[in-house]
Amino acid sequence: MSGPSPIPVFDIGQVLLRWDPKGALARHFPETAALEAFMAEVGFMEWHAHQDAGRPVAEGVADHAARYPHHGPVFAAFYEDWLEAIPGEVDGTRAIFEGLAARGPVYGISNFSRELFDRTLPSHPFLGRFSGLVLSGDVGINKPDPRIYARLCEGFGLRPGDCLFIDDSQRNVEGARAVGMDAVLFTDAPSLSLALQARGLSW
Incomplete structure (x- = not known):
């Protein structure tokens, strides 16, 4: 590849850290069918996306508890048990991220509540190595909105x-390509490694 190497910009969830909200909900719904029914009934992912976009966790819990009072304790417990929704790192990508960060700037854009990111960082301090990071919770905009x-x-x-x-x-x-960025759809670390090498990035 000719010309300067591109500047890497990482997502966090399902790229650097595993994200499994069902892991933090499973103790409330021992049967998979009941858990799936709950998530569909309350529009769980859409609800959580409002917190990603900056709504305070306490406000989000109170709002949905008022709408679905029979599930009220579950909403509160989900965020109390937040780290159970992050069962570890995605295999192999931390090494790539840290290697790139040791050689040059690495940035991030993530749909992530600031409150929840701050709870997550102590368990995964390597996330502090971003040269710059835009969290949706800080700017009130979720990907793929071009403004983020x-x-x-x-x-x-x-x-x-x-x-x-x-x-x-x-x-x-x-969304990234629409604003003029090159972009890679992440599937696993080996495929990402090949995509980075093809663009002149090494670590």
Whole structure:
């Protein structure tokens, strides 16, 4: 590849850290069918996305407990047991991330509540190695809204065409490409390694 190497921009959930909300809910619903029914009934992922976009956790819990009072304790317990929803690192990507960070700047864009990120960081301190990080909870915008990619570039003096965005969501990858970034759909660390090497990045 000719020209300078791109600047890597990582997502966090399902790229660097595993994200499994069912893991923090399973003790309330021993049967899988009951857990799936609960998540569908309350629109769980859509509800959680509001916290990712900056709504305080306590407000989100109170709102949904009022809507679904029979599930009220579950909403509160989910965030009390937050780290159970993050059962570890995605195999292999921390080594890539840290290797890149040792050689140059590495940035991040993640749909992540600031409250919950701050609870997560002590257990995974390598996330403190970002040269710059845009959390949806800080800016009130979730991916793939084009404004969140712009916030990264404007905030850290980057040009979209110089960035390589890495995310496990096709929608978010397409959002990055729409604003002029190169992007890789993450599936696993070996495939990411090959994609980075093809673009002149090593660690």
